[in-house]
Amino acid sequence: MANRDIEALKERKKPTQERSRALVDAVLEAAARIVVAEGLDALTVPALCDVAGVSPGSFYQYFPHKEAVLYALLRRHAEDVTARMLEVLARAPSTPTPALVAAAVDAFLAAHRVDPALHALLGRVVASEAGPGLEDDLLQRFELGLVALMRARPAELRDRDPEVLAFLVIRTLEGVVHAAARDRAGLLATPAFREGLVTQLLAVLA
């Protein structure tokens, strides 16, 4: 799965029609199934077309290249997670830090409780292939939100660099939750796991 021109992602027809939207959904659905069941290498265009019930010609009318499918999946996931996190941050002003952190952890865990295997995989894709730049606009909104939040509570921030702390918090969440999703799916719903995460992040933030 090579790195590909991310800018090309918008070049193709936007699936505004109802039928086209269905096609795109079928493809993404199929991609998720294939990738979870057989791994990234099984995500070939023929396989995708077979599972999605779509012809290669149609496929290439909505995706500029194969990688676009993964990127779309990734964006979907990133949007979901970011939305949940921003929602939590939005409640920040009226919430004490410990409750806020707990809520954030819960939101993050909730986002990863649906199809954890897929999310773990997507995490890997981000880590390796797409690298920075794909989901960064989303991730950064979260990071910026977090930084803003911390700056708003200088007593807890003390004289530390909020950007470093935000980086730590977000990457810890991602790293640990994806690792659990991949290797110990059972942990995801465990109170001990959640408590640990909350403790850890609270220590950083306050």
Next chain:
Amino acid sequence: MANRDIEALKERKKPTQERSRALVDAVLEAAARIVVAEGLDALTVPALCDVAGVSPGSFYQYFPHKEAVLYALLRRHAEDVTARMLEVLARAPSTPTPALVAAAVDAFLAAHRVDPALHALLGRVVASEAGPGLEDDLLQRFELGLVALMRARPAELRDRDPEVLAFLVIRTLEGVVHAAARDRAGLLATPAFREGLVTQLLAVLA
């Protein structure tokens, strides 16, 4: 980069001669360079052979398949990291937890300061491709060491599950450090980053 028979890794000739050892090293070196510079998909056998100055025939005399190169790289890294961590743990009896955690973080950071881009890739991508079982014997020795350590300090462990805590600690280290290695290499040497990590892990462990 498909998952491949890990058992086959020992089937090929061991490079006992000096000449062969040089060949294997050249290949690993080349693989690291390619992967860091152009990504996992650029790691093809022809590319590998070109960069390493080796013929495909020779390559396949020492590696059962292409993936074996990555596994070898991974094992190398895992051995390095584990050795460092176990060394720290060995000093445990006479060291208070905060100093221990700081030492562990330092050791982990030190291990990732050489070729951080490669390590980020290895840690997150290959480890999961190869699945559990490749570096597990190494990783688990570290995890078990950590669990033992925590059980030896029941006052700090309280009634929490040491295995969950060990998982959190190790995956946090991996996730955060690899993310930094990939996206913000500058952070790796920052005191703020190190402090943050220590604080975080200490919060979990004590």
Next chain:
Amino acid sequence: MANRDIEALKERKKPTQERSRALVDAVLEAAARIVVAEGLDALTVPALCDVAGVSPGSFYQYFPHKEAVLYALLRRHAEDVTARMLEVLARAPSTPTPALVAAAVDAFLAAHRVDPALHALLGRVVASEAGPGLEDDLLQRFELGLVALMRARPAELRDRDPEVLAFLVIRTLEGVVHAAARDRAGLLATPAFREGLVTQLLAVLA
């Protein structure tokens, strides 16, 4: 030319369209030409594609593997021969044994007069590579027909085992005719050759 999964033969697309039928024919034609001119080892996929004017991609859309071409050629030949022989056997009830044997020999010779070099190769090499099971359904129908015929003439069969006799007859025909096709193509049309074969087989059957 390794033995290959015979079951896979039906996995590929059946050439229903006119265009595809032409492709398959071109490939078989090319295979016959190559094999006769340069031997079995010259039958490589690149050579096949070059001669047939087909791309490897297209080739593999209609043949599951290289061997399938030979199998198809073999089946074609076996079907031709078997059809001719069964046709002769069908006339059996009203025909005395000598005339029947003469007719069978003539039919067999006629089948091998077109492209004898190819048939010699197919008959002796491929039949055994593919092992029993590829043309067996065809060959056995002939063998069974022969057995039935002999049982219907117990005076001539006497107390001998018809299956052994059928084996002798069929393998003699094959062996001798293929040898002639290969080494002395001139013989195939010779009355002396034909008479000799008829005499021989008649001696076995009556």
Next chain:
Amino acid sequence: MANRDIEALKERKKPTQERSRALVDAVLEAAARIVVAEGLDALTVPALCDVAGVSPGSFYQYFPHKEAVLYALLRRHAEDVTARMLEVLARAPSTPTPALVAAAVDAFLAAHRVDPALHALLGRVVASEAGPGLEDDLLQRFELGLVALMRARPAELRDRDPEVLAFLVIRTLEGVVHAAARDRAGLLATPAFREGLVTQLLAVLA
């Protein structure tokens, strides 16, 4: 297994030394084993060297190319068979035709009762690859002997062409016996099979 320069066969060192003779024997032995057990395609130089316990360098000191091994095996078999047949023919003057034919069939069957699978395979090799020219000097001595014999019995030959008859006899023997060796090894020792062959050949010859 490509066709190769047969003339090159004598280019290499003749194994006159005792040690060399052992090497050549080991290689031929190994080749027979491989070919019978796994088929012609498994006869690779590495496999041959492994099984024979010989290094490739040594191998190429005694064989000009891989094919030479098969040719040597073939020559060995052809020499064995021809010797047996000529021995039978040598007794001809004092023996009536039926007894002679029976003796010839017996000799031929005896030659193929040792390692029939190998002989069936060699028969195929002759048929397909080496073609005419490899064992022909041997085969022709047999054929010529047979022709001479028939000419010596003009009453039985009548006005038929002895060369055609010799061809029929020899190819029948080869074809039928090799087929039996390959597909129905059990038949080789059967009286019914032997009787059938004798009857058949006798009908041609007398």
Next chain:
DNA sequence: AATGAATGAGGTTTCATTCAT
């Protein structure tokens, strides 16, 4: 707008053969 046949580049791997030691 959809289809799916065709393309052909290119990847992995093996193996016959040579040659330095």
Next chain:
DNA sequence: GATGAATGAAACCTCATTCAT
């Protein structure tokens, strides 16, 4: 004379992508 590491040509086959229908 023997070894076995090195070579590199070449085979098989897949797959992303295009384009005629």
